[in-house]
Amino acid sequence: MVRALQIGPAQLADRRVAMRALLEQSIAIPSVSGMEAGFVEFLAKFAQRVGLEVDLWQSSEADLGRFPVHYPRHLPLAGRPTAVIRLPGTRGGRSLIFNGHSDVVPTGDVAAWTHHPWGGQSIDDAVFGRGACDTKGPIVSALWSMVHLAESDQRPAGDVLLELVPGEEDCVGLGTLTSVARGWKADGCVVLEPTESLPRCASRGGVRFTITALGRSVHGTVKWLGEDAINSARLLLAAIESLQAEWTTVDSDPLFEAYPFARPLTVDSIRGGDWQGMLADRCVIAGYLELLPADDLKTWQDELAFALRERVGGGVRFVIDFSEQYAGHRLQPDHALCRAAQPDQRGSAWQGFNSGCEAGLRAGLLGTPTLVWGPGSLAQAHAADEFVLFSDVEDVAGQFIQFIERWCNAPTDQTHL
Numbered sequence: 001m002v003r004a005l006q007i008g009p010a011q012l013a014d015r016r017v018a019m020r021a022l023l024e025q026s027i028a029i030p031s032v033s034g035m036e037a038g039f040v041e042f043l044a045k046f047a048q049r050v051g052l053e054v055d056l057w058q059s060s061e062a063d064l065g066r067f068p069v070h071y072p073r074h075l076p077l078a079g080r081p082t083a084v085i086r087l088p089g090t091r092g093g094r095s096l097i098f099n100g101h102s103d104v105v106p107t108g109d110v111a112a113w114t115h116h117p118w119g120g121q122s123i124d125d126a127v128f129g130r131g132a133c134d135t136k137g138p139i140v141s142a143l144w145s146m147v148h149l150a151e152s153d154q155r156p157a158g159d160v161l162l163e164l165v166p167g168e169e170d171c172v173g174l175g176t177l178t179s180v181a182r183g184w185k186a187d188g189c190v191v192l193e194p195t196e197s198l199p200r201c202a203s204r205g206g207v208r209f210t211i212t213a214l215g216r217s218v219h220g221t222v223k224w225l226g227e228d229a230i231n232s233a234r235l236l237l238a239a240i241e242s243l244q245a246e247w248t249t250v251d252s253d254p255l256f257e258a259y260p261f262a263r264p265l266t267v268d269s270i271r272g273g274d275w276q277g278m279l280a281d282r283c284v285i286a287g288y289l290e291l292l293p294a295d296d297l298k299t300w301q302d303e304l305a306f307a308l309r310e311r312v313g314g315g316v317r318f319v320i321d322f323s324e325q326y327a328g329h330r331l332q333p334d335h336a337l338c339r340a341a342q343p344d345q346r347g348s349a350w351q352g353f354n355s356g357c358e359a360g361l362r363a364g365l366l367g368t369p370t371l372v373w374g375p376g377s378l379a380q381a382h383a384a385d386e387f388v389l390f391s392d393v394e395d396v397a398g399q400f401i402q403f404i405e406r407w408c409n410a411p412t413d414q415t416h417l
């Protein structure tokens with residue numbers, strides 16, 4: 001039985017002051033990967049106070065061993081809880097799980113910020129701070145929609161869940177796996193990320209790499225007698241740049257055609273050289289290759305190693321290692337979950353999310369239809385003076401309420417219709 005919920009700004013307004021304070025306070029609790037506990041406990045307490053159910057627990061690596069995905073490199077899970085906040089349905093409807101990562105990236109140079117990264121400062125409509133759009137603003141949108149529905153007399157038929165998972169910024173997928181291992185699942189999933197308030201039906205997979213260029217140190221004045229690892233790194237960087245351009249024209253995906261690169265190949269750190277006056281005997285280039293949903297991770301990992309070797313030639317010595325791996329996902333734009341999100345949007349208007357995120361985990365492991373959705377923009381994420389517009393947080397909360405009504409009031413056997 002589908003009942004129409006008439007949700008507009010007036011209905012959300014009662015909660016506006018409280019939700020803005022919740023967002024500001026959330027940002028003011030630093031939750032850099034590895035230190036998520038304070039923020040998760042804060043939201044869990046808030047959820048309990050407003051009458052939502054909370055499952056807050058601590059996972060260990062041993063809980064995850066039975067799954068076919070493994071994360072060889074990550075910060076230890078000890079002291080990093082996961083939480084699921086639940087609005088129980090009135091029975092019989094499709095369930096939905098929101099997924100929000102509780103961690104944020106470090107601030108970088110604080111001097112580059114105009115507004116303190118842990119201040120949660122509001123200026124007009126903008127709320128500033130690390131995590132404002134990635135992804136505390138989107139989490140507040142989801143929580144706001146749940147609080148509103150909990151307080152209304154029109155509860156959805158299916159359960160609405162919000163999982164707060166640690167470590168997305170450190171090791172994509174690991175935190176969501178702790179929740180899957182606990183037994184939490186749903187008929188549909190929305191991963192909360194800054195998507196400029198538009199639902200996205202696909203996301204990128206990716207692999208992290210470390211390339212170590214090898215050299216042989218000698219005094220700089222007789223450098224022709226040695227082997228310069230920094231010069232080798234320069235050749236490797238040029239090869240990486242040319243591969244990114246070349247791979248943009250191969251097997252593209254219409255959902256990602258709006259972006260300049262089909263497969264962004266990003267270097268995020270270079271370290272080399274120990275002492276002045278001598279050639280470096282090693283230079284380490286680290287980064288990540290992001291892929292299209294249909295790309296096989298292992299195939300592209302091998303392709304990167306092979307193509308680099310081919311480009312730089314046998315005279316450059318290097319070794320390449322791969323660490324983090326995460327799957328992308330792709331949902332057909334005519335899927336019921338897409339139609340519940342955007343009933344009026346035509347298939348051609350749908351786009352993928354131009355980043356890796358937690359979406360591949362439930363989609364790949366459990367076949368859960370998944371969207372990525374939230375206020376804010378990737379242009380502000382991971383940047384100094386990160387912000388989210390509070391009006392966007394509110395707007396998306398309203399969109400979520402209507403989406404929940406369409407999705408969770410339909411019977412569970414209509415998951416794929």
Ligand SMILES: [Zn+2]
Binds near residue numbers: 134135168193194
């Ligand atoms: Zn994020």
